Amino acid sequence: MNFGWILLAIIAGLALWIYTDFLxxxxxxxxxxxxxxxxxxxxxxxxFAEGPKLFDDLFSELKKAKQHIHILFYIVQDDKISQEFLSILKEKAKDGVEVRLLIDWVGSGLKRKTINSLKSAGIEFAFSQMPKLPFLFYSSQVRNHRKITVIDGQIAYLGGFNIGKEYNNQDPKLSPWRDYHLKMTGEGVADLQSEFLEDWHAAAKVNLLQNKAYFPALEKGKIRQQLVPTEGILLEEMMSDLISKAKASIFIGTPYFIPSKRVFNLLRNAITRGVSVTVLVPLVSDHVLVKEASYPYLRTLIKDGAEVYQYLNGFYHAKVLMVDDEVCDIGTANFDKRSMFLNYELNCLIYDGDFIKKVKRIMTEDIMNSRKAALDDFNRALLKEKAASTISYFL
Known part of the structure; x- marks a missing residue:
């Protein structure tokens, strides 16, 4: 058997292993x-829609922590803004505050030396979603894409920002970075605390869910909201339910528009019954092929009568779905197959008219900083588009 046949057999065997492992x-x-x-x-x-304002507020609240800080991010880089963030955590740990930091194994940009310094300072650290046997390939694709911060069980944050220079407008290609992140007080904080502690239990093998110290009494706030944690299931159902109930308008803001067949068909059906559909995506991309993977969907929607906008003022990374100005979904999930079928995500459904008006004002500003796309804007990279469509599930 010559080398060519041996190589072909190896490639075929590898493909079969990946296919079986994934299924x-x-x-x-x-x-x-x-x-x-x-x-x-x-x-x-x-x-918050701007990184500097979010980080100023977040860092200020972290410095005021008295008892415990629980943080989960998909990405924490090892750069200047990250070191400022980590220094605050070290100081709080040295002051006797319980600090737990959970980072996705793939998303982490921290060096081993940095991690060791965190542990030496008294911070409890763990990686989320480490690949494991027997399904090594599949488990490497399932990422914890959530972003949760809970301070003293009373103040919490969730949304699209991670920790790194690009999120603080310090990346020349992607600045300014546009994203939506929520700060929460009141009843919902307990749910965010529970979600963090469940993920901590899975990663660190330590169960703290029954510890009442992490769940202080919380007063009701003024805004009706509902947290929706998903684990590669239920997100498609939630989005489908919102879209199918739309009567007048649907607004989608996302950095990656690669919907499932079911969700895409529901969007097209909504247009057919007279619902106005608007999609906002970035003009520039932060990942290979994600733009091209969206092209066939965006072309079809434009032909159906939807309005598609491309954000011009930096990089648009927000994740928002608003229906009829009555319900608004903001969180960590992108409008793509990876978020729907693989990632651990966390979204917040908001049912408050006044707050939705605030979000709509931000969205209107973002539309003003965009250009309306035409069919020709999505007809320039057919080879890349075909390649992207083949692997769109994993982008």
């Missing part, structure tokens, strides 16, 4: 995924 891993994932629904709470919310 069996997916089956196990769905069997174990959490599918519980959280109740509607009454909380207070603030929204």
């Amino acid at each position: 069996l891993g997916r089956k196990k994932h769905l069997a174990n995924a959490k599918t519980n629904t959280l109740p509607i709470r009454e909380s207070n919310l603030a929204i």
Whole structure:
């Protein structure tokens, strides 16, 4: 047998292993995924769309922590803004505050030396979603994409920002970075605390969910909201339900527009019944092929009558779905197959008219900083588009 046949056999064997690993891993994932629904709470919310303002507020609240700090991010880089963030955590740990930091294994940009310094300072550190046997390939694709901060069980944050220079407008290609992040007080904080502690239990093998010290009494706020944690299941159902109930308008803001077949068909059906559909995506991209993967969907929607806008003022990374100005979904999930079927995500449904008006003002500003796209804007990279469509599930 010559070298060519040996190489072909190796490639075929590898492809078969990946295919089998993925199918069996997916089956196990769905069997174990959490599918519980959280109740509607009454909380207070603030929204941040700019990194510097968010980090100023977040760092200030972290410095005031008295008892415990629980943080989960998909990405924490090892750069200047990250070191400022980590220095605050070290100081609080040295002051006797319990500090737990959970970072996705793939998303982490921290060096081993940095991690060791965190542990030496008294911070409890763990990686989330480390690949493991027997389904090594599948488990490497399931990422914890959530972003949660809970301070003293009373103040919490969630949304699209991670920790790194690009999120603080210090990346020449992607600045300014546009994102939506929520600050929460009131009843909903307990749900965010529970979600963090469940992820901590899975990663660190330490169960703190029954510790009442992490769940202080919380007063009701003024805004009706509902947290929706998803684990590669339920997100498609939630989005489908919102879209199918739309009567007048749907607004989608996302950095990656690669919807499932079911969600895409529901969007097209909404247009057919007279619903106005607007999609906002970035003009520039932060990942290879994600723009091209969106092209066939965006072309079709434009032909159907939707309005598609491309954000011009930096990089648009917000994740928002607003229906009829009556319900607004803000969180960590992108409008793509990876968020729907693989990632651990966390979204917040908001049912408050006044707060939705605030979000709409931000969205209107973002539309003003965009250009309306035409069909020709999505017809320039057919080879890349075909390649992107082939692997769109993993982008």
